[in-house]
Amino acid sequence: MFEALGHIPAGEIRRRQDAVRHHLADVAPEAGGILVFSRLNIYYLTGTLGQGVLWLPLDSAPVLLVRKGLDRARLESPLEHIHSYKSYSQMPGLCADAGSPLPHTVAVVMAGLSWQLGQLLERKLADRKFVPGDHAVALAKMIKSEWELDILRTCGKLHHEALCEMLPGMLHPGMTEREISHKSWEVFFAKGHQGMLRMQAHGEECFLGHVSAGDSGNYPSSFNGPLGLRGEHPAVPFMGHAAKVWQPKEPLMLDIGFQIDGYQTDKTQAYWSGPESSIPDEVRRAHEFCVEMQNRTAEHAKPGVTPAELYAYCIEQARKRGFAEGFMGLGDNKVPFIGHGIGLTVDEFPPLAAGFDMPLQEGMALALEPKQGIPGVGMVGVENTYEVTASGARCISGDRYEMICV
Structure with missing residues (x-):
């Protein structure tokens, strides 16, 4: 029947x-x-x-x-x-x-x-x-088949279209985080998101993702990621807060996963409320550093290279270039990784972190997420989903990494 x-x-x-x-x-x-x-x-x-x-x-x-x-x-x-x-x-x-x-x-x-x-x-x-x-x-x-990668590529394409092509025209300074969250859901569902995000770590939950305007990006977080958020409520510390308004000349970070057919891609898009000329040098340099670390990590994420090597390079560059304090989170929000595997759950094996010396293999799917917390401002940076190929990791969630000015 x-x-x-x-x-x-x-x-x-x-x-x-x-x-x-x-x-x-x-x-x-x-x-x-x-x-x-x-x-x-x-x-x-x-x-x-x-x-x-x-x-x-x-x-x-x-x-x-x-x-x-x-x-x-x-x-x-x-x-x-x-x-x-x-x-x-x-x-x-x-x-x-x-x-x-x-x-x-x-x-x-x-x-x-x-x-x-x-x-x-x-x-x-x-x-x-x-x-x-x-x-x-x-x-x-950890190793995806071509059947799985086809789903992830479609997911990443839709993810990029939602965050970079459709959503910017629906945002404006003066919106609350909650209003931004609802617009994000509207766009994501219109693009085919099936409504679930899954975590595999015991007790970890995720709903839509993180919507963090201004200093919410550094708000104390219990989630195992660098981006802070106020969230809906202490009992539901996810999505965005109804009383936090996105002010002019503030960053907005949307760290929102997309899901189809059970598979997820992870992506963080940074927005700026104002013209590009209004972005302070401190904010611009921090964001450009994160994009550079993402691109360099992707270029070197080849079979045979270890997650620990990729992590060590980014941490050393952050130290040498004055970004160590806020790289991958400020204070207690700092996390000891720059990315993670992804697939049926957001947080699959392996983490890109110290001590993980199993070499990368072709067919892995990785989320790379260099981010920088700036005291008194918020957080900037990027996250995208990649598939590991023989010549490096290829991005499957879009090719725009700059802050989108609204």
Whole structure:
């Protein structure tokens, strides 16, 4: 009677499952497979946002067990073995019946389970040994297929059109951050944004993004990013504040993600309320420095180069050229990275930060976000989404990096 609204190709699903199996051999070599509980990772590996658990064995067919939505899962996923279950105690029998029994040692994506449910799993399957397997999935998701990159390229194109072509004509000094937020939503939905932004870090949330006028760019933030914001309310510290007005001769930073088909691009666009001639030299130089760091990082983000090398160069340049104080945030807002992986979540592996020495590979998607906080003024800078190619990282979210004067 019903048809699925879309499918991830079966070959793409198999590629992802095989990538997880490959990385599991290094991450948890003693494990005979991996249990995945997080709904987004279940989607990545099955094609359906299942509420339940996926058993992905090393050498036999995967088994998806769902608590709710069995019919939808069977519509959307190419997996052969999709069954309902009520209790973790049923898992060994259901997996064995499908020809994929649970071995003694099982890897688990532990970030997808609460402590309460993790303890319950250990009690129900007391004869099994559970080991961490999260990194195997993170490494698989790190490299995008051409199928995924096509979605991200479309997403980035629409993202650029929304922030750089459509929105500027709808903005003017005197608007509140909340009014700017609503105009942004209007434009984004008109361009096909599907309304979700997802984070993978435990407890991290995101709604639309950051809308920061003037000194809001340095307002104390609990979000793991350099751009401060007042947000809606202490209980909803996202988007923009109804009482903060964008004044003449102030920067406005819109750090807003775009999402289609589950995939996100990240982009920050800086605006200035006034003619270009009214931009102070301090603000202009800071923004130009951030653009330079973005472009230099992209040029050198080639296979074989490490995230730590890219980060170290930017930090050293900020120190040498007098930007160290506000680079990547002022005070407690400062963050120890200049970018991050991106895909089904905004904050994928790897961060571009010290200590991350796994070389970049072709097919990675990265958000590069050099930003500069200026005391008493706000924040300026850029962020764009890139795909790593053999000759460097290519921007897929537009080619305008200057402050747009309104």
